[in-house]
Structures are given as structure tokens and as C-alpha cells.
Amino acid sequence: MSGGDRTQPGPGGGAGPGHAAPAAPAGDAPPAIELRHINKHFGPVHANRDISLSVARGTIHGIIGENGAGKSTLMSILYGFYQADSGEIRVNGQPTPILTPSDAIRAGIGMVHQHFMLVYPFTVLENVVLGTESRPLLRETLAGARAELERLEREYGLEVDPDAVVENLPVGAQQRVEILKALYRGADILILDEPTGVLTPQEADDLFRILAALRDQGKTVILITHKLREIMAITDNVSVMRQGQMVAHRKTSETSRDELAELMVGRKVLLRVEKGEAQLGPVILDVEGLDVVDHLGVRRVKDVSFQVRAGEIVGIAGVSGNGQSELLAALAGMTRPAKGHIRIRGTDVAGHHVDARTMRALKVAHVPEDRQREGLVTSFAANECAILGYHRAPRYNRGLFLDRGRILGATRQLMQDYDVRPPNPFLPAANFSGGNQQKIVVAREITSDPDLLLVGQPTRGVDIGAIEFIHRRLIAMRDAGKAILLVSVELDEIMSLSDRILVMFDGHIVGEVPQDRRDERTIGLMMAGVPLETAEAQAHAAAGAH
């Protein structure tokens, strides 16, 4: 489809009969999207069960549900990746068969995927026109596109330099490019799949402003997420999915986080973590003057010093990309620090040849930030993933060979203890939902009985039920006298789990937030590099001004 001949599906145009859609706001115009009795099977799995949904024109409609509830399947049907086994899709009241993504684009539907579909060495402009080149010479296409792109950027407040190379852009800007791509193709209805999963809180706020601007200009936005905060902050209406079914439709203004959480999970959920006083033991991890330089020669961690004692959870807050990942990788033995000391129970390991194996031998376990790329081998069966890093342990070996019986037994036990579903040790890791994959990783690391647990983003892309579960396990571990270092970009998580909070900015530790003086505003300012005293003063001033 060329950039020049976009078809804007006109509203009305002989609205179909029967406005029996649930929760459809009464109005004259037909809903932008109407799904009727959609069913979809994958083998024995009934991924979408008689789903009906109506999305009003000019609104932001949230679809919330745990991982594996069928949200992404439903949107993939709407965008033409899959076809429904039965059911009907109506766009602006017209029955519209959507067999391929091109059909969806033609019907004015655009999609922003969780994992971006961008060509990283290309410029923003080149990415936007990709696949819509209307002229044989690229230069002519680009000239025409540039004007259109600038118009879109102005209209919706989507600021991106058209000539910037995409790989140099921050993640938030890359996402704006994805939105621009959809708009450039004439999207009237925009689907965003877990858009904030990769964003910092500030970037997420920027995105919400853009979505609000899109809505105000008459676009329709469908937001798929499992984060209640986002639903409450930005949507007009919300539909809740659970186990392949649509369980409720609500106006956002008439519902609450607690009600939505209960609808999603199907039972009451505890959103706050309850924990008692920390019982401090000896120092387990002692980091002193640590420097980490990455493979490009950039100094990522700068002169970092701190301690973690047995029986406490130390949280490291910070906007993603400020050196936390590199710090964690160095502590886990995956990269070698350039300078400084890492002492585990007094044994200095920096400066020696250290890898993840030697760190595990020192009873340091590690839940990595990126479970799909580091924590698991997705093509391996669950029982093989359950021994990654511990595959040399005597308990899993018998002579020359791996002890399959004991590996399977241990995996079954682990799946039972951590409620991994389905509890099938032979299923490839890729076939588990994100939450269940994470449970396998967390279970593997905790059951190795470490003295120190390094945890990176333990609940990224994990559904509420599993978050609650993982948080409780971490607290239980701390209460059992283990040391835990938690790195997370979710401020809520850091605040509710940590006994002490350190804030990282640009490779430095800006400071420690004392237990009795922690509030979101102070930590937020420290995350922007403002030292504790100044941050406190500013936070007080701001609070006073309110």
C-alpha cells in the first residue's frame, strides 16, 4: 500500500443492524471495533472463548488480563496474524473480514508491538516509509514522506527527529516511531500491546500524553496491559479477560484497582506486601569502589560501594540504563569488573578469573533481568531449564551422565512448590507464559539455597498472581536469613520489598534513602541524579506548595 492512497474508512456508511454488543456506550456512531463471538483454538487450548467486545470511537479502551488470558491472541486476530475459528469482526459497523495484516491496515487498524518491528540502522524516516515506497527512487518517496511525517508529529505531539538513526534513539522514542509508522499508514484505530513493558516511568508518562492527544484528535486506542496503574491512569473503558474469556466490561471511572485485580485473577489479591522487621545478620556482600566498563569501552558502573547483610533486601532504584544491569552482571560473574572489590562473606572475587560458575559455588544465585535471553533456553524442556547453572552439581549427575530421574523429580517438585502451570517437565520453556517461565527461574535460584540472591526485574512481564507469589517468596527468603539484592525499574516494587533503598544514576550510587524518609517524590528526584539532601528539600518544598 502506498503512502499516497490511504483509505480512511468513513464513519457510518450503513451501520449494521443489532447493537447488542456488551458495554457499548450508547451513541449514534457505530463502535470503531466490534468483535462478536470470537473463538480460537490452538490444538487443545481454547485461547479465545466466545469473545465479544465493543470499542467506542474516540476512546482509549483497556484490555487487561494476566499473561496467557488470551489478550494477545485476540489482538492478533484483530490484526490478521491469526484467523478466528468462528466469529465476526466489524470495523465502524461494517463486517470486515481480516485475513492478513494488510487487510487490517486497509481497514485503518495499526498495531504497535511489544517488541518493536524496526530496522535499527535505518533513520526514523526510512523506517516510517518502509513497505510503502511509492516511487522507484527512494529519494522521491522520502521527500513526500517527510512533509507528512512532520505534520503527524506536530498534530499528535510525537517528537522524533526524522533523520535520527533508530538504534541511537532511547526506547521511548523508538516506540514513538512505531506509532508514527501506524499513523503514516492511515491508522484510525491503534492497538498497543504491553507498550510500557520496556519504558521507564517517565517514558510511560510521555506515552500516555501522546495517547490522550490521539484520542482527543478522534483516534481510537486499544491498550493491552496487565498493569492496573496504567488502566486507571489513561483508559476510558476497560475489558477484563481471564482464561480465554471476557469476564467483565467496566467504565474506568466506575471501577477500582482492587475490583479489576480480583476480576483478573478470579480471587482476592493482596496488592501490598506484608513483611516484618528485618533481622540483620553478618555482611554477605561487600562491594567497594567497583568500576565496570562495557565492551564498547564505556564506563557503566563508577566507583560503587555498598554492603548487603544477611536477612535484608537491598533495593537498587534507578531509571533503566543507569548502570544497574552492568552492576548486576558483574556481581553475578558474567562480566569482569575493571576495578574494585567484590567480597562474598569476606572472599574477594574481583580481579580473579571469575565466571557465573564460581559465583554459584560461593552460594550466589542470580535471577537475571532478561529471563528469555539469559535465564532460560527457550527451546529446552522445562526440566533442562531447571538445572541451568547447576547442571554440574553432584545431585544432578551420576558418574559421567546426568541423572535424569533426579532431574525430573526435582523439576516436578519445583513446579509443585512454585505452582508452575502446566506442571509438565517435558514442555519446552517457550510454551510457558512469561509468569510461569519466571517462576521456573526464581524457583531454580531460590531452591539452590544461596546465601546471596541477586534479583533483576523479578516481575517484568509477569502477571499479578505471579507477582504476588514471587514477592512472598523473596520475603520468605529474607526472613530465612538470606541476603537479597533487588534491582528493579518498578518503583512500587522497590518501595514495597526493600529494607534499604539505594538509588543509581549515571553509574554512581546517588545515595541511600533512609527507611523513615522514603517517598516517591524524593526517590524520583534522586533517580534524576539529585543528591539526597537537595532532593528532600525540593520534595518538601513541592509538597508545601501543594
Next chain:
Amino acid sequence: MATAEPVRAPAWVRVGLVPLVNLLLAFIVTGLVVLAVGENPFEVLRLLVRGAFGYPEAIGYTLYYTTNFIFTGLAVAVAIHAGLFNIGGEGQAYIGGLGVGLVCLYLDFLPFIVVLPLAIIAAALFGAAWAFIPALLQAKRGSHIVITTIMFNFIAAALMVFLLGKVLIKPGQMSPESRQFADHLFLPKIHEVLEPVGISIGRSPLNLSFIWALVCCVLVYLFIWRTRWGYEFRTVGQNERAAVYGGISPSRVTIWAMVISGALAGFMGINEIMGVNHRLLLNFTAGYGFVGIAVALMGRNHPVGIVLAALLFGALTQGVAEVPFDIPAIDREMQQVIQGLIILFAGALEYMVRPHVERAYVALFRPRRQPVAAE
């Protein structure tokens, strides 16, 4: 960027049916080529099958070729499990054969029972050494293994020409070959072994190295799927970052995988040098190392699949050679065309056919469910 609907066909479709369809396609295209030169494809096929399996000697020859393909196929498969594409099997087999030859030439004062294990060890060491250098370059300097191994094939060929032309050549002889080994060092042929126990099969070059090839299949299976080292190979092959996370050193795995791969390729020298030619000579590898890539691909890198694929290529090598006796138009060049087509379809075009076969299977045989809520 459209993701195809996830198709779940049972394993036997992927492992069994797809290679058969590939084979059928190759045969159809080959048949068209045979038609184009004015011969009857069915007659050619009949002669080919008879040439490969029709009489005891033919079966012996087929299995003798199969032996070579098993070794080179296993070599490729072990490397692939660690994420490495070793296309240097040809050179590693060549140098492995050199090791066998040196042991047989210079240690022939020892009894056979001592020389045999030494020759096996030499084959492994020489083949492994030839793979070790590219592996080291890959692990420490990042030189791509595909480039270096293929270049090492040429170096191996040049080295052998030098050694056989200048050093090992039998004095007073024109052709670049060593002297023949002492008689007691000939690896026994299967028909010689079976005769004393009263079983008589046709005379063929098939020798005891075939048994060693089957043993290697079992060893490779156990190693890759049942040991912690095989687990490390597969982890590095599937996800290098996860390997680092798991405390596995990718560079160490790279080196060991290539060393084992090279050793397996080197074993081919036992069959060719100690089992059949009984002297060192040029070009005894005859492309078996390259066909090993197709064998591993078609056998899906699993020892059972590799035995079956090796048998197919062994049968083709033997069967095609017999056809010209009856149909002169199917000459040596035509044989190469036929083999090339099989390799093309079975190996290179595997991914062209597979999705279609799987989708067709699912469309035909998946139990249809009634929609729960019809309109």
C-alpha cells in the same frame, strides 16, 4: 512480518515425513532430467536400487560408503549442536587419514591388536588437531569458523600433495602414494570375519570400521543428550547468553565441540586408509566430508537420523555407479547431477518443504472441533 499460525505437527511428521517428501521431490526432478536425456527414469531407478541392494556384494559396498557418511555426518552434527557449522570435515578426514597412515607405516613392527587402537587414536588426534586451529581462531579471535574450516580443507589438500609427493612417496614410483602397509595391519573385512563362523556374504570393502561407526553413533547420542558436557554444548548452541549466565564458557565449548567434530571426521581415515586402500594416497576423501553436511541436515543431527541418511547416500553412491553398465547415457556426470539434486532437496531445501508439509498434515488430520458458539 506476518507470523504464521503456530502449526503443531507430531514429531514423526517433521522427522520422518518431511525427509521422505524431500526425497520424493528429488527423485521426481531427477526423473525429469533422465527423461530429458532420453532414458526411462523407472528403468534407471530399478537399476539403481538393484545396484545398491540387489546382491550381497552390492549391500557390502553400500554399507562401506555408509560408514564414511556416518562419520562425517556425526562430525557435522556434533558441531551444530554447539551452534557451529563445521564445513571442514573433508580436510579433517583427510588429515585423520594421514594420522592412520603414519601409524601404519612407522609402527608396523607392532602387532595388529596394538596398532588398531593407536590408529584410532591417531585418526582422532589428527582430525581434532585440524579442527582445533579454526576453533581456537573462532574462540579467541572471532574468525568465523565457516571461513576458516573451508580454507583448512585447501590447506589439508596442499599438505597432502606435498607429503605424498615429496616425503611419504614410495621410492622409485611415479604416483604420489606411500608404500603399502604390512599385511597384518589390514583392517579385517566383514566378509572375512564372518567366514570362520560359517556365514558367507559377498566380498566387498566393508570392514570393521562400520562397527566403530555404529559405536560412535551411540557414544554421540549419550554424550549430547545424557552428559553435562553435551548439555553445555546444546546450551551454547541454543543461547550463548544463557550459557554465560549458567557459568558455561562459550569459547571452551567452541573448542571442545570442534575437537570432537574433527575427531569424528578423522575416523573416516580408518575406513579408507586402514580398511580399504592400505596405503596413503591422494583424494581418498572424495567429497564425503561435504556430503556429511547433507547427511547431518537430513538426519536432523540425531544419530538415528544420521545412520538412515548415511545409508541413503551410501546406497546412492553405490547404486548410481552401477547404472552405466546397462545405460551408458547415465555417465559419471549424470551421477553427480543425481547426487547433487538429492543433496539440494534433502539438505538445502529442507526449509522450503517443511512448513507446507506440516500445514498440509494439520489441515488434513487435525481433529476438527465444532465451534462452541456458532453465529
